[in-house]
Amino acid sequence: MRFFHVADVHLGAAPDQGFPWGTRRKEEIWDSFRRLIARAEKEQVDLLLIAGDLFHRQPLLGELKEVNYLFSTLTRTKVVFIVGNHDYWRKDSFYGGFPWCENVTCLDSARCRRVVFPELGTAVYGLSYHSREIQEPLYDSIKPKQDGLFSVLLAHGGDGQHIPFDKRKLLASGFDYIALGHIHKPQILERNRMAYAGALEPLDKNDCGPHGFFAGEYQDGRVRITFVPWAARDYRWLEIRTDENSTDFSVQRQITEYVQENGTKHIYRVRLEGFRDPAITFQTEKYSALGNIIEAVDHTEPAYNFAQLKEEHGEDVIGCLIGKLGGPDMDDIQKKALSYGVWALLEVSGR
Amino acid sequence: MKILEIYMKNFGKFSDRRIFFHDGINLLYGKNEAGKSTIYAFLRAMLFGIEKARGRAAKSDMYNQCQPWENPGYFAGSMRFESGGKIFRLERNFHSKEKRVSLICETDGEELSVENGDLTVLLEGLSADSYDNTFFISQKGASGSRLAGELHAYMSNLEHAGDAGIDVKGALKLLDARRRQAEAEKKKVQEAARERMKEQQARLDYVAQEEERLRDQEAECEERLRKVEEERAEAGRKIRAQESREKACQTQGARARETCLQREEDGSFPKKGVAAVLVLGILALLGSLLLPGDWVKYVAVPVYACVVVGILYGVRRGRGQDFSDEEAFQGETENLGDSVKGEAGRAEAPGRAEDREAERIAEEWRSRLERLSYQAEKLRGRLEHIRVERREKQALRENLMENLREISEEGDGTGELDREIAALRLAASSIEEASREVYSQWEGRLNQRVSQILEELTAGRYTKVFLNEDLQICIQTPERILAIWQVSRGTMEQVYFALRMAAGEIFTGGEQVPVILDEAFAMYDEERLEQTLRWLQENKEQVILFTCQEREGRILEKMQSVDGGSW
Numbered sequence: 001m002r003f004f005h006v007a008d009v010h011l012g013a014a015p016d017q018g019f020p021w022g023t024r025r026k027e028e029i030w031d032s033f034r035r036l037i038a039r040a041e042k043e044q045v046d047l048l049l050i051a052g053d054l055f056h057r058q059p060l061l062g063e064l065k066e067v068n069y070l071f072s073t074l075t076r077t078k079v080v081f082i083v084g085n086h087d088y089w090r091k092d093s094f095y096g097g098f099p100w101c102e103n104v105t106c107l108d109s110a111r112c113r114r115v116v117f118p119e120l121g122t123a124v125y126g127l128s129y130h131s132r133e134i135q136e137p138l139y140d141s142i143k144p145k146q147d148g149l150f151s152v153l154l155a156h157g158g159d160g161q162h163i164p165f166d167k168r169k170l171l172a173s174g175f176d177y178i179a180l181g182h183i184h185k186p187q188i189l190e191r192n193r194m195a196y197a198g199a200l201e202p203l204d205k206n207d208c209g210p211h212g213f214f215a216g217e218y219q220d221g222r223v224r225i226t227f228v229p230w231a232a233r234d235y236r237w238l239e240i241r242t243d244e245n246s247t248d249f250s251v252q253r254q255i256t257e258y259v260q261e262n263g264t265k266h267i268y269r270v271r272l273e274g275f276r277d278p279a280i281t282f283q284t285e286k287y288s289a290l291g292n293i294i295e296a297v298d299h300t301e302p303a304y305n306f307a308q309l310k311e312e313h314g315e316d317v318i319g320c321l322i323g324k325l326g327g328p329d330m331d332d333i334q335k336k337a338l339s340y341g342v343w344a345l346l347e348v349s350g351r
Numbered sequence: 352m353k354i355l356e357i358y359m360k361n362f363g364k365f366s367d368r369r370i371f372f373h374d375g376i377n378l379l380y381g382k383n384e385a386g387k388s389t390i391y392a393f394l395r396a397m398l399f400g401i402e403k404a405r406g407r408a409a410k411s412d413m414y415n416q417c418q419p420w421e422n423p424g425y426f427a428g429s430m431r432f433e434s435g436g437k438i439f440r441l442e443r444n445f446h447s448k449e450k451r452v453s454l455i456c457e458t459d460g461e462e463l464s465v466e467n468g469d470l471t472v473l474l475e476g477l478s479a480d481s482y483d484n485t486f487f488i489s490q491k492g493a494s495g496s497r498l499a500g501e502l503h504a505y506m507s508n509l510e511h512a513g514d515a516g517i518d519v520k521g522a523l524k525l526l527d528a529r530r531r532q533a534e535a536e537k538k539k540v541q542e543a544a545r546e547r548m549k550e551q552q553a554r555l556d557y558v559a560q561e562e563e564r565l566r567d568q569e570a571e572c573e574e575r576l577r578k579v580e581e582e583r584a585e586a587g588r589k590i591r592a593q594e595s596r597e598k599a600c601q602t603q604g605a606r607a608r609e610t611c612l613q614r615e616e617d618g619s620f621p622k623k624g625v626a627a628v629l630v631l632g633i634l635a636l637l638g639s640l641l642l643p644g645d646w647v648k649y650v651a652v653p654v655y656a657c658v659v660v661g662i663l664y665g666v667r668r669g670r671g672q673d674f675s676d677e678e679a680f681q682g683e684t685e686n687l688g689d690s691v692k693g694e695a696g697r698a699e700a701p702g703r704a705e706d707r708e709a710e711r712i713a714e715e716w717r718s719r720l721e722r723l724s725y726q727a728e729k730l731r732g733r734l735e736h737i738r739v740e741r742r743e744k745q746a747l748r749e750n751l752m753e754n755l756r757e758i759s760e761e762g763d764g765t766g767e768l769d770r771e772i773a774a775l776r777l778a779a780s781s782i783e784e785a786s787r788e789v790y791s792q793w794e795g796r797l798n799q800r801v802s803q804i805l806e807e808l809t810a811g812r813y814t815k816v817f818l819n820e821d822l823q824i825c826i827q828t829p830e831r832i833l834a835i836w837q838v839s840r841g842t843m844e845q846v847y848f849a850l851r852m853a854a855g856e857i858f859t860g861g862e863q864v865p866v867i868l869d870e871a872f873a874m875y876d877e878e879r880l881e882q883t884l885r886w887l888q889e890n891k892e893q894v895i896l897f898t899c900q901e902r903e904g905r906i907l908e909k910m911q912s913v914d915g916g917s918w
Contacts, residue, residue: 012750018547057750060743092742285536297767312468312476314860315792317519320785325777336774340526341782348521349480 001120001150003047004040005214005225007181007197009033010086012063013056015203021233021267021292028232029201036200036213036230037070044076045215046120051181051197052084052129052156059087061094072101078117079104083128084156084181090130107154112142116149122218123147125175126154133161140165143173150218156181158196170194177216177223186211192223201231205269205294208235233265235294242274244303248282252290259291270296278302278343302339309342318345352434352473352864353893357397360427361419362445363389372865376887376894378904387897391869392417394895395487397430398470399479400452401445414447431457434473439463441470475859485855486864488848488871519786523779530775537768544763551758555751558744565741572737576730579723586720593713800853801846808845808882816846841879844872848883852890863892870898881906 186198212230
């Protein structure tokens with residue numbers, strides 16, 4: 001029995017509005033899901049599990065129809081999904097009474113229900129969100145029936161506002177596989193037993209790193225899952241180490257080269273770390289022209305040797321300022337303030 | 352630190368010129384244009400380098416003034432000096448295109464780095480500005496009142512910096528400019544975020560408007576459907592009535608048709624009445640046929656009369672009912688009215704015509720019902736469509752509202768700039784605090800030392816210099832306190848000199864550096880000059896004094912302790 005474990009597709013989301021690539025992201029998320037369905041069909045997987053937040057918000061009727069059409073193109077695959085906190089099942093949701101095609105099961109009850117596929121020897125358990133938040137640990141008390149079927153729990157949440165759960169309790173509940181959704185970063189909580197598929201496509205700059213889904217196989221009583229990178233693009237950190245010799249242009253060139261080398265389609269979060277010549281200003285606001293740069297943050301410190309400066313300046317204002325602000329437990333703002341202060345004082349004292 | 356010799360390879364009017372210096376007071380005497388200022392500039396240039404000014408200032412800057420007259424490309428020199436018991440050689444090439452500086456300790460051969468501040472350390476921490484403000488005293492063309500102002504500025508700058516070389520106010524201005532720049536940037540970012548919000552809001556408004564429009568349409572459609580349904584029910588009633596009427600008529604036969612109609616319409620009383628009358632009539636008929644001749648006259652005739660009267664009464668009641676129904680119906684509809692109107696007038700028409708008319712009306716009612724049913728069906732479909740569309744808009748509107756809420760919760764992305772602004776504010780306030788601290792720390796020391804020097808310079812005539820609450824410089828004599836503008840120009844010069852010496856000592860931590868004086872005593876009278884030179888000789892290891900007057904030499908000779916120098 002082969003299955004795909006997908007979560008947090010967030011159809012309808014439109015990330016990065018206001019950025020040049022933002023206009024295409026909404027479409028890309030839909031396309032990604034379309035490609036996924038085509039892949040499931042091509043590979044003739046048995047089960048497509050969607051662990052909540054298929055939609056970013058309340059689905060519109062048209063959107064449900066599109067998704068249902070895509071599901072209907074699956075000739076072999078059975079689809080089971082739950083409704084997450086983003087698209088929660090509301091009294092007036094279009095989810096209510098929607099005529100899903102026959103290979104699709106929405107476990108839409110607020111209490112845990114299961115759907116059994118005798119031909120697959122599999123039972124899928126799950127419940128849906130009927131409100132934006134659920135603080136009760138609903139999963140802690142769920143146990144599969146002891147009927148010899150391969151039992152899967154489709155679960156969504158894991159933080160304080162969204163069905164918190166105890167990982168050990170959940171593992172001990174007896175499910176063969178726990179397909180999690182809600183946390184956007186793909187992560188395996190227990191090898192081949194319990195995993196967050198992560199968002200199919202990253203949804204904002206905090207979703208750094210690769211995104212996709214898990215392809216799983218159940219055979220002879222054993223599960224094996226493999227991560228499949230799938231997202232059209234990633235958010236990536238681009239950290240540039242600078243020193244006294246770095247200039248604004250040299251940094252710009254580094255960024256350009258890195259982006260060229262690692263893929264211009266990706267979205268980068270640029271971070272400058274290290275020291276800089278006090279006379280150099282990195283014009284980070286201009287870096288957005290060098291690629292898909294969603295932010296550029298300058299954490300560099302001017303290459304002042306504060307200890308030596310303090311020595312030289314002894315008791316004058318510069319020495320006193322270093323004594324005042326400097327220290328091993330400086331926070332970020334103090335560090336910045338010290339650099340600015342020393343820079344300004346040195347600038348006017350003509351050195 | 353002491354300067355041992357300088358070598359001007361090519362500097363201003365000099366080339367290949369070497370001058371040696373010794374301990375104590377070195378007098379460099381020369382007429383105007385002999386080159387005193389050039390040597391003075393060379394000393395400064397060796398110690399601190401020359402920055403080439405840009406733009407308009409370049410015409411009169413030190414670089415251009417000191418550029419060699421011949422071989423301007425070969426603009427260089429060297430200096431040997433002693434510090435901490437070691438001898439150092441400092442070489443500089445001043446030419447802007449090949450600027451170079453090297454510092455070597457001749458005693459142990461170590462190569463030092465000027466860029467890393469090794470020279471500053473040998474100069475006891477004095478920057479060019481603090482040297483200028485203390486031991487490097489050049490010609491003062493200043494008038495008395497300007498000198499008082501300058502003194503005051505000097506004092507207040509000291510108050511701010513604890514180092515006359517650090518322009519705290521200037522630094523604060525720089526930080527302020529940076530902060531304003533960051534704030535402007537932040538405003539720009541916020542503006543863009545607001546713009547995005549506005550866009551979202553506009554979309555939201557549009558969708559809400561659409562929703563409202565659909566809601567109106569829905570209400571209107573519901574109302575129309577309600578009316579159609581009402582009419583349909585009415586038509587249904589009419590048709591059912593007509594049908595049951597027809598049924599009754601068929602079973603009762605054509606003759607009883609009117610009675611039948613009457614029964615239907617009149618309810619229990621006329622029905623019973625008509626039935627009773629009929630029974631009477633039939634009995635009377637039978638009686639008249641069966642009973643013998645004369646009896647008929649007395650029984651049957653009155654009974655016949657009764658029957659006729661009864662039937663007429665019943666028919667009239669029935670018609671009356673019909674009239675009122677007809678009127679109500681006409682009030683409700685317009686389209687069917689014409690065909691139905693006039694029925695009343697024909698009510699008394701003979702039986703066959705009436706049948707056909709009733710048939711026709713029933714037919715009209717039926718087609719009307721059909722049409723209404725079709726209309727209702729269409730309206731229901733339309734209503735369903737509108738409802739779905741409205742719910743769709745409602746969902747979309749709620750989603751957009753959520754978007755808006757999220758955007759406003761996310762903030763406008765100015766976090767980094769906020770930190771920047773906070774840091775700039777902290778920097779400014781910390782500098783102000785530091786400068787106050789520094790000043791208060793050594794204000795006392797400075798006052799004390801200035802007073803001491805002034806007392807020595809004036810042989811006890813003035814005992815104390817201090818700043819009063821209004822930050823005015825005051826001078827205390829054994830008898831009274833004088834404000835700075837109350838003393839003579841000469842005394843003012845002495846106060847300034849004492850201040851410079853005291854500040855310099857504090858900057859260098861009491862370490863000796865050469866005092867370099869360029870025509871500093873032109874305004875001194877003989878007595879003051881002698882006092883000052885004596886003080887310098889007693890207190891300073893090395894003094895380099897440029898003058899174009901002979902009196903310094905004379906006094907020094909009188910003091911019998913120096914060699915006059917010239918070049």
